[in-house]
Amino acid sequence: MPFIPHTEEDVSAMLGAIGASSIEELFDEIPPALKTGKLRDVPDGLPEMAVARLMQERASQDGFWCNFIGAGVYEHHIPAAIWQITTRGEFYSAYTPYQAEASQGTLQLIYEYQTMMTRLTGLDVSNASLYDGASALAEAVLMAVRSHKTSRRVLVPKTVHPIYRRVVNTTVKNQGIELVELDYDATTGQTLLPDEPGSFAGLVIPQPNFFGVLEDVHAMTDWAHAKGALAIALVNPTTLAVLEAPGKWGTKGTDIAVGEGQPLGAPMASGGPYFGFMCCRQDFVRQMPGRIVGRTVDLDGKPGFALTLQAREQHIRRSKATSNICTNQGLVVTAATQYMALMGPQGLAKVASASHAHTVALADKLAAIPGVARAFASPYFHEVVLKLNDNAKDVLRALRAQGILGGLDISAWYPELGQVILVCATETKTAADLDHYAQQMERILSKRREAPPCAYKS
């Protein structure tokens, strides 16, 4: 459906029909003190040429980096076709339509997206998406508490992204839900399961975890189920092309799987928009938030698509709805659907394997440099924590001067680890990129050892 703004003729015809002379008169019962008036800080319009110039200048401020930062958002190659198709007029709207069934094309696309996500996660049902990975995890925590009925405690490992943990805490802290932090093993970087956890509604299982480390997801899933709790998988969709699907973890599989959808065709774009995905087993579908598209037949027996299970949603259940988030990230989901369709299972597996191989190669090169070592001895996916025998912030700044974003300094989040950086090399990095990074790292560290900054001289 194209977006068609009202013309001045449309507006005056509508005003005429209701007997108002102007829009101002239509709203004249609003006291002037409550009106914002003219937006003073919004500049006047610019000609197209000036806008293009301004945008080019702004874009160039981002720089042209050789990026080795992941930490939740991953630089993957996005084939040109993806956004070419996504920005077609038929798709180019951020919203689910209000008269949903009038837009069969949009519903079919969401249905295909849901089908792909259930195949990736190995679970029965997917919703039409949520805002982002962190809020999807918060919704999963709420869902676990709703489903469990007796306990309002949820176990969240420290190996879950620190920002995700903050978002979850913000969402649930005033709802009488207790988040219990689980520590990790200092040598493996894997979550430690407590001997006496007490009663809890759910266990969050990150795979790979924030350190890039692979957790023992089968043992964690079975442990949660043995304690009568739900198992919540927090996964990176790219890795699911080669790692076991959450639906296959342990004896019964996880109950819920959530994560950040950005790696599936969304550019990093200074932080968004991205989308969160959420899948679950059939048993929990009525506790799942968000919209769900189903396939059905019309009066003539022809196939069609419709929103389904709407009794969970706010327009029917009001304050008792499973969630008041119904706006999905439609456009980014459109891109993700094109991305998954174009890559196929084999293409996605190639991306995952290449990202893993590049990160392993880079970690080996870097860990061979004096003053750099891997922080954990466990298998990892496409991210690795490196411990530096130097100040992480200073080393990263020196790398940046060489055009390299060498990783994320996570020392402040995990002070017990010392000076540590989180490094990622996706399929977009070449062997030459990896060599260049390793050479610069070696040069910077040896130079700093030989001639430390004045402040550190004794």
Added chain:
Amino acid sequence: MTIPADLKYTPSHEWVRVEADGTLTVGITHHAQDLLGDMVFIENPAAGRSLAKGEECAVVESVKAASDVYAPVSGEVIAANNDVEASPESVNKDAYSAWLFKMKPANPGDVAGLLDAAAYQKLVESEAH
């Protein structure tokens, strides 16, 4: 006969049968299922749960709405009807044999405070206007 004379009723359209052993069997009335339409899902309280009078304890969902079921009196749930969860349409077929759950009242005398068939009939008629 859509309002059996031998049952008790609540203003929120639950029916209650007092069994010989003093336990209560609870369901939703024919009138309630008629308003809701074709049932697609029923969620019952777990056995052992203690309920306060008026507490939301079950959910009945039809093709057009989802509605809460309220505890008619205070007490403890002693059984939930798994058959009705497996085939929610049985509530539409016969609302009075498709019970939802059984409970043990905290105070057997509370049952006297429920509506009888005539009072419930009057309530349904008044809501129709």
